[in-house]
Amino acid sequence: MRVLLVHSNFPAQFRHLCVALGSDPADEVVFLTMNPRPEWNIPGVRKAVFLPDGEAAPGVHPLAAQGEEAARLAAGALKAALALRDQGFVPDVIYSHSGWGPGLYLGEVFPEARRLCYFEWFYDPDGADARFGGATQQPMDRARARARNLPILMDLANCRQGICPSRWQAEQFPPDLRRKLTVLPDGVDTEFFRPAPDERLVLPGLDLSGAAEIVTYATRGMEPYRGFPQFMEAAARLMATRPACHVVVVGDDRSCYGPPPGPGRTWKQEVLERLRLDPARIHFTGSLPYGLYRKVLRAGSVHVYLTRPFVLSWSFLEALSCGCLVVASDTEPVREVARDGVNALLTDFHSPQAIAARVAEALDRREESAPLRAEARRTILRDHDLRPLLARHVALVKGTEDGGTAAG
Known part of the structure; x- marks a missing residue:
């Protein structure tokens, strides 16, 4: 089978799918992307790089800006697809990541192909995410x-x-638009993300092997969507009252969702200028390779995960799979997976005081947390284990079965 995968990034949500399809000699797999990532090469997967078609036009109306950007990405991907067809590659199936535009017009180049789309979010000014902040939205913001x-x-x-x-996430779509949607979790590599009770936290330039208490936090970007300001305030409270407590933050100093605090500013800068933190006990690692990131999860005493009602992060599921003692925000995406006191401890996203209190409770009761940690691991093995989910994903792409459960 010939498969065309489409995502601006590479390999993103299709990483495991790429490995599975690329390992089958019966499949020819091309990944259409804007990111060549020379450090990432997956056997059996050929990358075809596209660029946006043209420059952003000046003076685009705010209501048309997203559509204009999507059109430029779609046109760039369309040109790359035409080149693929000229080279003799005609896919049986196109599987594209939706929301940004690259896959919009590929059906015009390959009308023979069956089209699948990966949907993460539907934007609703009356939805859970929009209501969460509590601010009144003006009509133009809603538009x-x-x-x-x-x-x-x-x-x-x-x-x-x-x-x-x-x-x-599927339920964010209006009910009458869900008939095409199938719920199929990405899956966690539970063989890789598994508990290691004796793990010690030693990273290049950082040795916390002797630390009595380690609170960990992992994120792609340090931003309000993932509760970074609230976490840092909670960390300041913990460090002020627990002299043995170290805090480790994994992630990049950038905003992936939502705007930065100001031009040329980052949320990390804002927080560090406002809070008094002991530099000897707050550790920013930047992004880490998977092996070192896993070491942080497994060596920590308590892992904190916070999110607005938005797309759920892989890091939350990976921490549960490692059997971490997780303190997480009591928000809708978390509650789909976690139950308070059963497989995680939930807390108020908005309250640094409540977050700090829940983490302190977890630190004080670590010896009693074995059942909760074990249930965290069982939850992922039952509902998010990569192996059965990947098999269903491959079957969906190849058209041998529907691959998942209907969204309702």
Whole structure:
């Protein structure tokens, strides 16, 4: 089978799928992407790089800006697809990541192909994420949110089937648009992310092997969507009252979701200027290779995961799979997976005081946490184990079965 995968990044959510499809000599796999990532090469997968077609036009109306960006990405991907067809590559199936535009017009180049789309989010000014902040939205802000759905709606209209990684994310789509959606979690490599009770935290330039208490936090970007300001305030409280407590933050000093605090500013800068933190006990590692990131998870005393009602992070599921003692925000995406006091400890996203108190409780009761940690691991093995989910994902791509459960 010939498969065309489409994502601006590489390999992103399709990493495990790439490995599975690329390992089958019966498959020819091409990945259409803007990111060549020379450090990432997956056997059996050929990358075809595209660029946005043209420059962003000046003076684009705010309500058309998202559509204009999607159109430039779609046109760039369309040109790359035409080149692939000229080279003799005609896919049986196109599987594209939706929301940003690259897959919008590939059906015009390859009308023979069955089209699948991976959907992460539907923007709703009355939805859970929009309500969460509590601020009143002006009509233009509401209109911008709805305008962000234009490429998503086009993808949904033109695909044969859509895939959502969680039921809660699928439920953000209006009920009458869910009939094409299948809920299929991305999956966690539970063989890799498994408990190691004797792990010690030793990284290049950082040795915490003798630390009595280690609180960990992992994120792609340090931003309000993932509760970074609240976590840092909670960390300051913990460090002030627990002199043996070290805090380790994994992630990049950038905003992946939402705007930065100001031009040329980052949320890390804002927080560090405002809080008094002991530099000997707060450790920023930057992004880490998977092996070192796993070491942080497994060596920590308590792992903190915070999120607004938005896309659920892999890091939360990976921490549970490692049997971490997790303190997490009591928000909808977390509650789809976690129950308070059963497989995690939940707390108020908005309250640094409540977060600090829950982490302190967890630190004080570590000796009693074995059942909770074990249940965290069982939850992932039952509902998010990569092996059965990947088999269903491959079957969905190859058209041998529907691959998951309907969104309802």
